[in-house]
Amino acid sequence: MILRIFGHDFHYECESLCRVYFPNEKINIVYDESGEDERTVITRCIPFNGGNRVEVDAVIGEEKRSLAAEVCADEAELADKSELRICQLIFEALSDITGYTPPWGIQTGVRPSKLMLRLIDEMGVEGALRYFKEDLLVSEEKTALAHTVASAEEKIINLSENNSFSLYVSIPFCPSRCSYCSFVSHSIDNANAKRILPEYLEKLAEEIEISGRIASELGLKLESVYFGGGTPGVLEAPQMDRLLGAIEKSFDLSTVREYTVEVGRPDTVTPEKLRILRLHNVGRISINPQTFNQKTLELIGRNHSVEQSVKSYQLAKAYGFDCVNMDLIAGLPDESFEDFRSSVDTAISLSPENITVHTLALKRSSNLGTSGTEVSGGNAAKKMLEYASERLRESGYEPYYMYRQSKCVGNLENVGWCKKGKECLYNVFMMEECHTVIAVGAGAVTKLCEPGTTNVERIFNYKYPYEYISGFDKISERKNGIKSFYLSY
Numbered sequence: 001m002i003l004r005i006f007g008h009d010f011h012y013e014c015e016s017l018c019r020v021y022f023p024n025e026k027i028n029i030v031y032d033e034s035g036e037d038e039r040t041v042i043t044r045c046i047p048f049n050g051g052n053r054v055e056v057d058a059v060i061g062e063e064k065r066s067l068a069a070e071v072c073a074d075e076a077e078l079a080d081k082s083e084l085r086i087c088q089l090i091f092e093a094l095s096d097i098t099g100y101t102p103p104w105g106i107q108t109g110v111r112p113s114k115l116m117l118r119l120i121d122e123m124g125v126e127g128a129l130r131y132f133k134e135d136l137l138v139s140e141e142k143t144a145l146a147h148t149v150a151s152a153e154e155k156i157i158n159l160s161e162n163n164s165f166s167l168y169v170s171i172p173f174c175p176s177r178c179s180y181c182s183f184v185s186h187s188i189d190n191a192n193a194k195r196i197l198p199e200y201l202e203k204l205a206e207e208i209e210i211s212g213r214i215a216s217e218l219g220l221k222l223e224s225v226y227f228g229g230g231t232p233g234v235l236e237a238p239q240m241d242r243l244l245g246a247i248e249k250s251f252d253l254s255t256v257r258e259y260t261v262e263v264g265r266p267d268t269v270t271p272e273k274l275r276i277l278r279l280h281n282v283g284r285i286s287i288n289p290q291t292f293n294q295k296t297l298e299l300i301g302r303n304h305s306v307e308q309s310v311k312s313y314q315l316a317k318a319y320g321f322d323c324v325n326m327d328l329i330a331g332l333p334d335e336s337f338e339d340f341r342s343s344v345d346t347a348i349s350l351s352p353e354n355i356t357v358h359t360l361a362l363k364r365s366s367n368l369g370t371s372g373t374e375v376s377g378g379n380a381a382k383k384m385l386e387y388a389s390e391r392l393r394e395s396g397y398e399p400y401y402m403y404r405q406s407k408c409v410g411n412l413e414n415v416g417w418c419k420k421g422k423e424c425l426y427n428v429f430m431m432e433e434c435h436t437v438i439a440v441g442a443g444a445v446t447k448l449c450e451p452g453t454t455n456v457e458r459i460f461n462y463k464y465p466y467e468y469i470s471g472f473d474k475i476s477e478r479k480n481g482i483k484s485f486y487l488s489y
Helices: 013-020 073-100 112-135 140-157 193-218 239-249 270-281 292-299 306-318 336-351 368-372 378-394 425-431 464-471 472-478 480-487
Strands: 002-006 028-030 039-048 051-060 063-071 162-173 221-229 259-265 286-287 323-330 355-358 398-403 414-418 436-440 447-448 456-460
Touching: 002 013, 013 039, 013 073, 013 378, 028 140, 039 073, 051 073, 073 162, 112 140, 112 398, 140 398, 140 425, 162 239, 162 425, 193 221, 193 436, 193 472, 193 480, 221 239, 221 425, 221 464, 239 270, 259 355, 259 425, 270 306, 286 306, 306 323, 306 336, 323 336, 323 378, 336 378, 355 378, 378 414, 398 425, 414 456, 425 447, 456 480
Parallel strands: 002 028, 002 039, 162 221, 162 436, 221 259, 259 286, 286 323, 323 355
Antiparallel strands: 039 051, 051 063, 355 414, 398 414, 436 447, 447 456
């Protein structure tokens, strides 16, 4: 579709909002008004008498809506208020044409709960809730969700001290590639990936040692450790043992509140791996079925069975893990509401401490994003999330963590639910950027957070494992940026 822009530079927010309604379409931004298009959103901002007149014309096939409003404000606020009003008009026009009213209104940001916390600080609880509902057009339900999650996150954020940090370890390898995945991850079945894994782990251990030395020199306090991927479960038990041993050797773990390994695929879980994890005091793991529908598992390229998901979870509980997380995805291809409802009910019946409910994101670089496969629309996905929310609440789970991804179906959200006292601290520390995260491995991004400010600086590692290995000297050199950052304030 075409997004035509005249008299303003609000293209980012206008484009993001149009994508909510048309996630599978490429949106071309044009700065002239010539030409006739069957799928067009035209936006104008015209100065008048110290204010602006904003206009939106939306043409989708035979449907057309034309809306306009006048914006009056002080010069310092005029641009922001004009942008807000244009987005409100786009929302009104496209909701009317498509029949879908996004429950997050015009709020397209990744961290709604972080925005809620900031607004509460600036204008109080009532003012923040009112701004969400009246200005951002967020539904009553989602406004309440943002407030609940913000309150839960605030308690975790307050655990963080000025010298706190977390450690993220990247294992960018998987048994196979899921159709919806856009992460930089290599299938371990690939001969090249299998060949470079041992060397990758050697370099990773070296980066862990370098990072631990820097953290010690700066007097930093380790709060949480998180292994992510990819699928860390692809590592063999001896490989896990050596890597976890490298962390113990390089970091002071006496202050760690939480140690998580996102094992991932149920078919990677073995008794020996679980034994090694427990020996190294890992207390929290993720076993992620994504769905309990066998047909869907096969369709999205996950080479495990529903039975393996159940048995892997039961095995993990038998080994005494304090907290097990399971992930589900709403909106997967060919999944009906009944299919998703069954998955939610099955997960709840197993009673893991954490259940994370994701909304499918149609990433451009994923196989699903390029195949044109039909997935659930916004209204269908919304119904799925409403069911999950109702069932989880009545089963003793509360939402504590939330984020959004670009191109999520219906502009919906991903929410972490947990039983009382079983929140994943790392998720909140990382997403809310309340303290530094030192990240190691291919594709890892170290986020340096200056205490008491919103200042965040990033140090990027090379994305691909082969780049990580060949460019390791450069990565090692970049890690000195951690010291520079802390010594600069």
